[in-house]
Amino acid sequence: MSRSSYDVIVVGGGPAGSCVSNLLAQAGASVVVLERERFPRFHIGESLLPTELAVLDRLGVSLDALGCVRKRGAVFIDERAGRRSCFSFDEGLPGTPDHAHHVERATFDHALLKAAAKAGAEIRELHEVVDVELGDASGVEVCVRELDDARNEVARHELRGRYLIDATGQQAMLARRGKTVEPYREFGRAAVFRAYAGLAPEINAELRERGDILIFIVDDGWMWGIPLPSGDLSVGIVKTKGKAEPAVLDQAVADSPLLTRLTAGAKLGPVRVIGNFSYRNTAPYGPRYACIGDAACFLDPVFSSGVALAFAGAEKLAELLAPALHEGREHDAALMQPLSEHMRPAYEAFERFIHRYYHTRLIDNVLLAEHDHSHNLRSGVISVLAADVWRDDNPFQNMLMRARRQ
Ligand SMILES: Cc1cc2nc3c(=O)[nH]c(=O)nc-3n(C[C@H](O)[C@H](O)[C@H](O)COP(=O)(O)OP(=O)(O)OC[C@H]3O[C@@H](n4cnc5c(N)ncnc54)[C@H](O)[C@@H]3O)c2cc1C
DSSP, X not given: OOOSEEEEEEEOOSHHHHHHHHHHHHTTOOEEEEOSSOSSOOOSOOBOOTTHHHHHHHHTOOXXXXXXXXXXXXXXXXXXXXXXXXXXXXXXXXXXOSOEEEOOHHXXXXXXXXXXXXXXXXEETTEXXXXXXXXXXXXXXXXXXXXXXXXOEEEEEEEEEEEEEEOOGGGOHHHHHHTOEEEOTTSOOEEEEEEEESOOHHHHHHHHHHOOEEEEEETTEEEEEEEOTTSOEEEEEEESSSOOOHHHHHHHHHHOHHHHHHTTTOEEOOOEEEESOOEEXXXXXXXXXXXXXXXXXXXXXXXXXXXXXXXXXHHHHHHHHHHHHHHTOTXXXXXXXXXXXXXXXXHHHHHHHHHHHHHSTHIIIIISOSSOSOHHHHHHHHHHHTTOOSOSOOHHHHHHHHHHHO
């Protein structure tokens, strides 16, 4: 018989929810993760960043055991102008880890969830939270719909907790209920993507030689090419304007000589569309609750920052909440103020970087520059691309921040 009361209720079993529940369970808290899907489930966002390696160690997840493609850096390509530039993580500022990985998110997210279970968290898949009561001074309450594999409701439960963590990704459960979603209107708004399977062996060898993420600069947006462990190539387009429909992706691939060559003869996976993104939650924490990962903020994924920021928020939240639960301070409305302060420089660095990507000559002056910028500035760009953004000696990041203050 499952229990109905926990120290912490985590809604959502993606990277943010799995990470925070793993760390809290390691610290001795009773934790339940309520996840509406059955894992493994498809998720977009396959390109990880170097700073995630240390977190994965803490979670007990080995990427080597999962299968992954070693990623050395990012290549920015403007085929319209015939220009490209490669940023290798091993040329980052001292201390920036020198590589990352591409993963199949279905496998990766499942491994994270299983690691949380191993650490002691109770995982309930096919459990969708449909209502939340935060107002009670003694705790929080959620109403959960239990589903079968055909997604029919089989039961409803009420669960109580001392603390609620919203890790529902772009569902952003609390932000949408509280109407605290603030869109970034000038960033990418929608993506169209699919996997290309059965690439020619020489194409696969070419893509894996360095394992870089390919970022194509196109009008009103950008495209990605990510070599996956399965041998497929994940390709997508993000647009700031216009309709996001399958034909947009097909046309963009046809317009790109490189993507046309890489995907020649490949078998097409299903096209998927995601819209309505790039926003922040203006109330990411409060009495007895906090939001992390995409439930707190989702930035245009041009720099692949999503999972890294989800992990960073999860780690800080666990660090603050574990002792508070121990000392009975979890009701303190200001408990998560340091979480907000911790995440601010990271969100601001990426926000400013993305803003400049779309609205300034950043692409010409920095990302595709053939000459000029000092070695240190280039290393600084690479450290931001690696999500190594909690440091104060990065000349590029400091420049972004100064621009914000002005
Ligand atoms: C087009 C695109 C490309 C991207 N590319 C990258 C990339 O290359 N690298 C990168 O790092 N990031 C990328 N991202 C972002 C990345 O996918 C997310 O930032 C990351 O998944 C956030 O993790 P999360 O745990 O917050 O949310 P999610 O991974 O979305 O997990 C949330 C979970 O909550 C569950 N859930 C939702 N509502 C409920 C509910 N009511 N009850 C129970 N469960 C619920 C969902 O089923 C889901 O499993 C990309 C995103 C997009 C849209």
